[in-house]
Amino acid sequence: MPLKNKSNILKDTNTQSESNFRDKISTVDTAGKRKWMYVFKPKGKLFNLRTWFSIVYLGLLFGLPFVRYNGNPVFLFDVTKSKFIFFGQVFLPQDFVLFGIGMLVFLLFIVVFTLIFGRVFCGWACPQTIFLEMVFRKIEYWIEGPANKQQIADAKAWTTELYVRKTIKHIIFFSLSFVIANTFLSYIIGLDELVRMIKEPMSEHVLGITMLMVFTFLFYAVYAFVREISCIVICPYGRLQGVLLDKNSIIVIYDYLRGEPRTKKRKATEEKIGDCIDCGMCVNVCPTGIDIRNGTQLECVNCTSCIDACNMMMKNVGLEPNLIKYASESDVATGVKPKMTYRIKAYIAVLLVLLGILVGLLVTRDMFDATILRVPGQILQENADSTISNLYKVKIVSKSGFTEAYHLELNNKNARIEYVGKKLDSLKSGIESEETFFIKVPKELITKRKENLKVFIKSNDKIIQIKKITFIGEY
Ligand code: SF4
Ligand code: SF4
Numbered sequence: 001m002p003l004k005n006k007s008n009i010l011k012d013t014n015t016q017s018e019s020n021f022r023d024k025i026s027t028v029d030t031a032g033k034r035k036w037m038y039v040f041k042p043k044g045k046l047f048n049l050r051t052w053f054s055i056v057y058l059g060l061l062f063g064l065p066f067v068r069y070n071g072n073p074v075f076l077f078d079v080t081k082s083k084f085i086f087f088g089q090v091f092l093p094q095d096f097v098l099f100g101i102g103m104l105v106f107l108l109f110i111v112v113f114t115l116i117f118g119r120v121f122c123g124w125a126c127p128q129t130i131f132l133e134m135v136f137r138k139i140e141y142w143i144e145g146p147a148n149k150q151q152i153a154d155a156k157a158w159t160t161e162l163y164v165r166k167t168i169k170h171i172i173f174f175s176l177s178f179v180i181a182n183t184f185l186s187y188i189i190g191l192d193e194l195v196r197m198i199k200e201p202m203s204e205h206v207l208g209i210t211m212l213m214v215f216t217f218l219f220y221a222v223y224a225f226v227r228e229i230s231c232i233v234i235c236p237y238g239r240l241q242g243v244l245l246d247k248n249s250i251i252v253i254y255d256y257l258r259g260e261p262r263t264k265k266r267k268a269t270e271e272k273i274g275d276c277i278d279c280g281m282c283v284n285v286c287p288t289g290i291d292i293r294n295g296t297q298l299e300c301v302n303c304t305s306c307i308d309a310c311n312m313m314m315k316n317v318g319l320e321p322n323l324i325k326y327a328s329e330s331d332v333a334t335g336v337k338p339k340m341t342y343r344i345k346a347y348i349a350v351l352l353v354l355l356g357i358l359v360g361l362l363v364t365r366d367m368f369d370a371t372i373l374r375v376p377g378q379i380l381q382e383n384a385d386s387t388i389s390n391l392y393k394v395k396i397v398s399k400s401g402f403t404e405a406y407h408l409e410l411n412n413k414n415a416r417i418e419y420v421g422k423k424l425d426s427l428k429s430g431i432e433s434e435e436t437f438f439i440k441v442p443k444e445l446i447t448k449r450k451e452n453l454k455v456f457i458k459s460n461d462k463i464i465q466i467k468k469i470t471f472i473g474e475y
Helices: 017-021 045-064 092-119 120-124 125-145 146-154 160-188 191-199 202-226 228-234 303-315 330-332 341-361
Strands: 075-078 081-087 089-091 250-254 324-328 368-374 387-398 406-411 416-420 433-442 449-461 460-474
Touching: 017 416, 045 075, 045 120, 045 125, 045 160, 045 303, 092 341, 120 125, 125 146, 125 160, 125 202, 125 330, 160 191, 160 202, 160 416, 191 202, 202 228, 250 330, 303 324, 324 330, 368 449, 368 460, 387 449, 387 460, 406 416, 433 460
Parallel strands: none
Antiparallel strands: 075 081, 081 089, 250 324, 368 387, 387 433, 406 449, 416 433, 449 460
16 A cells, blocks of 8 residues: 555645645645645646756766766765765865865855845756656656546555556666766766676675665665655755745745735636636646745745746636746835845855966966885885985875876986886876885985985976985994
């Protein structure tokens, strides 16, 4: 049997209008049980636009892990190795300050964007909404039929046909979740690692396989059962709307001056009636089950489905469209178009300053990170050729996104480098390389117990870094 609360299977659009709508969330009934959302499929210009946008979005999301720039993935967020790649540029833990400022810029951008454009990201670009509304919900319509048919079928005793339909749906949902989990993982560990994990025995990738299955079950749970609860209760961005929005923010809004008093009876009468025909379509298409006529609510993800639904109804009854529209609170109340408030200007000023700092740090960022240390346990060696040698190890990583030529030189002509094992002559971007080498100095030229030397790290005859090291002599 379904787990859904069948006592409230039909959306009662009148109860949505009660003044106590702010005392409870739209998806919970008075007994505290979850109301399953049977969302009518929207039709209209905005929904078509969202569909096209989501096709491009999903194409990019699934395609980007395959795109490489100079051998590196374009995007990689490898938290396991603390390595991040943006547009081929490698960022390592040494770039922590950059990362911190980058996060601040990102958060502030979200604040400014939300302040001006409301929660438009949620409805149009959040992966949760795109997958749920443009993929999983559409599959559900395809297998189980439109929302009203689903409501009726779920309310009755389950038939064999319904069991079969539900089973097929959940198999497809789970398979899709597995594909999404693989894609998600390819952004975290990289496509190469993922392919290796798939090809090699499972016993060698216990952690990776566990992560893959955890993500698969997580996505499956979210898209098959949790759904709009993620946006209403779990998502921290959604919870912030109350403090981010103001009366100048552009939101999905019902033009109550034009729409009220709402009435289903459209006969000619002495009384003034509003344009809202109280058809309830705006509620029926709402994925979070709210009635936008009650005003802005934290459940609204700005998906614009209610705009499409209302426009369709307005067209059917021969009234002007945009009774529900994208506008600000002050626009609807007074006709004043959104303006740049001091609050927005202040946020933009701080954002620009931080952006300037970030760009400055990025431009002057050192493309190489290198350390040269004496190998522990080896102080000095006296050699048969009358030289004294010290053993060092260099660890170096290039963050340029390119394979770079590399070699070492010393500032002292009397000292020379002798490599242990194979000499490195190039650095692959994002991969830490190391080599071990002796520095040898003729015994008779050593005048101090400790000699300071400089090692020039060069790429194509250009000095990329200078490292100071100490040479221990036997003086
Ligand atoms: S109120 Fe309208 S815009 Fe907001 S979530 Fe519901 S359908 Fe989408
Ligand atoms: S869809 Fe439009 S006309 Fe119908 S109830 Fe909603 S606001 Fe009123």
